[in-house]
Amino acid sequence: MDDLIREAAQRLADGRLVAFPTETVYGLGADAENEAAIARIYAAKGRPSDHPVIVHVADGANLEYWASHVPVQARRLIDAFWPGPLTLILPRADRVPAAVAGGQDTIGLRCPSHPVAQDLLKAFSQLKGGNAGVAAPSANKFGQVSPTQADHVRAEFVELGDEELLVLEGGASEVGIESTIVDLSRLEEGVGPMILRPGHITADDLSRVLGTEPESLFGLKRQGADQQASENKTGAPRVSGSLKAHYAPRTPLFVLPQAEILQWVAQLPQDQLPIACVVFDAVENPVLPGVEWVLIDSDPKAYARKLYALLRQLDRGGYRRLVFEQPPSSAAWRAINDRLGRAAAAFSK
Ligand code: TXA
Numbered sequence: 135m136d137d138l139i140r141e142a143a144q145r146l147a148d149g150r151l152v153a154f155p156t157e158t159v160y161g162l163g164a165d166a167e168n169e170a171a172i173a174r175i176y177a178a179k180g181r182p183s184d185h186p187v188i189v190h191v192a193d194g195a196n197l198e199y200w201a202s203h204v205p206v207q208a209r210r211l212i213d214a215f216w217p218g219p220l221t222l223i224l225p226r227a228d229r230v231p232a233a234v235a236g237g238q239d240t241i242g243l244r245c246p247s248h249p250v251a252q253d254l255l256k257a258f259s260q261l262k263g264g265n266a267g268v269a270a271p272s273a274n275k276f277g278q279v280s281p282t283q284a285d286h287v288r289a290e291f292v293e294l295g296d297e298e299l300l301v302l303e304g305g306a307s308e309v310g311i312e313s314t315i316v317d318l319s320r321l322e323e324g325v326g327p328m329i330l331r332p333g334h335i336t337a338d339d340l341s342r343v344l345g346t347e348p349e350s351l352f353g354l355k356r357q358g359a360d361q362q363a364s365e366n367k368t369g370a371p372r373v374s375g376s377l378k379a380h381y382a383p384r385t386p387l388f389v390l391p392q393a394e395i396l397q398w399v400a401q402l403p404q405d406q407l408p409i410a411c412v413v414f415d416a417v418e419n420p421v422l423p424g425v426e427w428v429l430i431d432s433d434p435k436a437y438a439r440k441l442y443a444l445l446r447q448l449d450r451g452g453y454r455r456l457v458f459e460q461p462p463s464s465a466a467w468r469a470i471n472d473r474l475g476r477a478a479a480a481f482s483k
């Protein structure tokens with residue numbers, strides 16, 4: 135086993151923080167059974183402690199250790215999609231500290247496919263003599279853009295030295311946006327399966343395996359119900375990714391249909407330039423002073439892979455505004471529209 139992985143596992147066992155790559159985004163990890171270590175995650179992120187974090191487990195882990203009940207629907211989804219970018223919300227086993235679940239009686243479980251994440255989870259499980267989990271939110275400050283490269287993590291936590299935070303290197307995350315979250319904790323009450331956060335694994339992917347169409351908290355929101363109302367209606371647990379202003383860069387971001395971009399750009403006052411416009415195709419007569427055109431992929435998976443790195447890069451580019459061309463509204467773009475919509479919502483108040 136790699137020395138660095140061994141050191142990382144030992145640090146987790148000692149209650150310290152380790153950032154690690156996953157196929158979705160990088161995580162800021164701590165021993166899921168150590169409340170003081172979990173408190174360190176919240177402190178480093180500046181995240182309110184009533185927000186639950188996901189527990190990451192090694193491939194083949196005993197889920198009954200974490201969940202009081204693992205319904206057949208969960209087994210099917212696990213067979214189809216684990217290791218991979220899918221988080222399942224299940225009823226929490228009593229032994230699991232409530233702190234990891236932000237005080238809720240549920241637990242979010244995810245088995246990431248990134249080999250470095252798997253190596254770490256296996257080494258940590260060995261060290262703990264069997265069952266072990268790594269609690270890890272995305273390794274960014276609360277409300278900010280998730281990191282998809284080790285450098286992003288270091289930039290996000292410059293105040294933490296090497297002693298306080300070991301960052302494992304794992305290249306650029308393949309998927310690029312956070313896992314799909316499916317709530318299976320309330321099936322006995324007739325609620326769910328429900329998508330709490332859309333991701334790389336789509337509603338169609340889930341339907342094929344479940345044999346039924348999952349409900350969607352996201353869908354309710356999009357129909358205009360405000361967050362509080364929709365959460366009360368569904369009784370869904372609190373999901374910080376469902377806060378409106380999330381995944382936001384510091385530069386104000388707008389999403390506009392292609393037809394409106396040129397017009398919008400042309401009427402901007404001087405003091406709102408320079409701006410960057412992220413579009414699918416090269417525009418005709420693009421030369422406008424103070425306007426930079428950035429081309430992005432029209433394939434949703436490739437788009438997702440690049441989105442957060444691009445947001446970080448543009449955020450450092452000295453622009454006054456960022457404008458993203460509105461992606462198609464089809465199901466394949468759902469997760470991207472969700473993230474862009476939230477990023478833009480941070481500036482629409
Ligand atoms: O792809 C991912 O899921 C990444 C990587 C690192 O695995 N993690 C991630 O974590 O996005 P975070 O904390 O940024 O988002 C996790 C979401 C939060 O919105 C949280 O509220 C929700 O999962 N969550 C976790 N446990 C939950 C629970 N027991 N009940 C309801 N929501 C939960």
Ligand code: MG
Nearest residue numbers: 271272280375
């Ligand atoms: Mg996050």
